[in-house]
Structures are given as C-alpha cells and as structure tokens.
Amino acid sequence: MNVAEKTLEPDDELQTFFKPDDEVLNIFNASYNDQNGFVLLSKKKFLFVSEKGFLQRIYNLDLEVPYDRVDEIRCIGNKLTLLVEEKRHIFKSSYASSIKQDIENVKELEIMSVQ
Numbered sequence: 001m002n003v004a005e006k007t008l009e010p011d012d013e014l015q016t017f018f019k020p021d022d023e024v025l026n027i028f029n030a031s032y033n034d035q036n037g038f039v040l041l042s043k044k045k046f047l048f049v050s051e052k053g054f055l056q057r058i059y060n061l062d063l064e065v066p067y068d069r070v071d072e073i074r075c076i077g078n079k080l081t082l083l084v085e086e087k088r089h090i091f092k093s094s095y096a097s098s099i100k101q102d103i104e105n106v107k108e109l110e111i112m113s114v115q
Contacts, residue, residue, distance in 0.1 A: 018042055026102055030080075030093035032062065039091060041102050046070065046082065048091070063089060067107050075100040 018024065022044045030039045030048065037050035037059070048063040065084050072083035080096040082089045093099060 018044075025106070026098075028093055028095040028099055030091045030095070030099070032089065032091045035062065037062070039093065039095075039099055041099070041106065043106065046103065065089075067103065070103065070107070073100050073103055 022042050024040055024042050026041045028039045028041075030037065032048045032050070035050035035052075037048060040047040040049060044066060046063075046065045046067065047061060050060045050062050052058045052060070065082065069084050070082055071085070072081075074081040074083075075096045078092050078094055078096050080091040080093060080099050082091075091099070
C-alpha cells in the first residue's frame with residue numbers, strides 16, 4: 001500500500017495521480033480517520049483524498065490501494081470496510097453500498113480481462 005504525501009490544490013487535475021492507462025471512474029463524498037474528503041475509484045485503484053480549509057481548500061492524498069491488494073470489502077449501513085493486507089480501513093459515506101458495488105464491478109472486470 002502506498003501512502004502519498006502530495007498536496008492537491010483545488011485547480012489541480014485529479015488525473016495527475018493516475019497513469020495514462022488509468023482514469024477516474026467515480027468520486028464519492030466520504031470520511032476516513034475523522035477526515036472529510038472523497039473516495040476516488042479508478043480502473044486500477046482506490047484512493048481517499050482528504051479536504052481541509054474553508055476559504056482556501058487543501059487536498060491531501062491519504063490512501064492509495066490497488067484493487068489487487070483489497071482482500072475483502074464489507075458494507076454495513078454507511079460504513080465501508082476495506083481489508084488490505086490484514087489492515088482494516090473504515091470509511092463513512094452515505095454512498096457506502098455504491099462504493100462497494102463499484103469496487104466489486106471493477107475487480108470482476110479485472111479478473112475477466114486476465115482470463
């Protein structure tokens with residue numbers, strides 16, 4: 001698992017975190033470790049970007065996980081749990097079930113493309 005320390009400015013393109021063969025598929029409001037921000041789902045990885053500030057927003061890439069490292073995904077109510085290499089990452093989002101479904105769909109497509 002990679003934990004990036006790059007700070008995003010509001011006018012930065014999120015695509016800078018992705019290689020040319022990857023792209024953002026969906027973005028959801030969420031919180032992680034008591035930080036508000038966004039879950040970004042791409043073709044290849046899951047990211048959490050926290051957001052701070054009021055007049056000037058600062059964005060930090062707090063978590064980056066390739067889907068092949070996600071061992072388990074659970075969703076109960078508004079809580080989404082990712083198990084990654086025996087470590088639990090818990091997110092809160094009113095979109096938790098949609099995030100889970102999107103990750104499962106991408107992982108399934110990834111498996112099908114390898115076969």
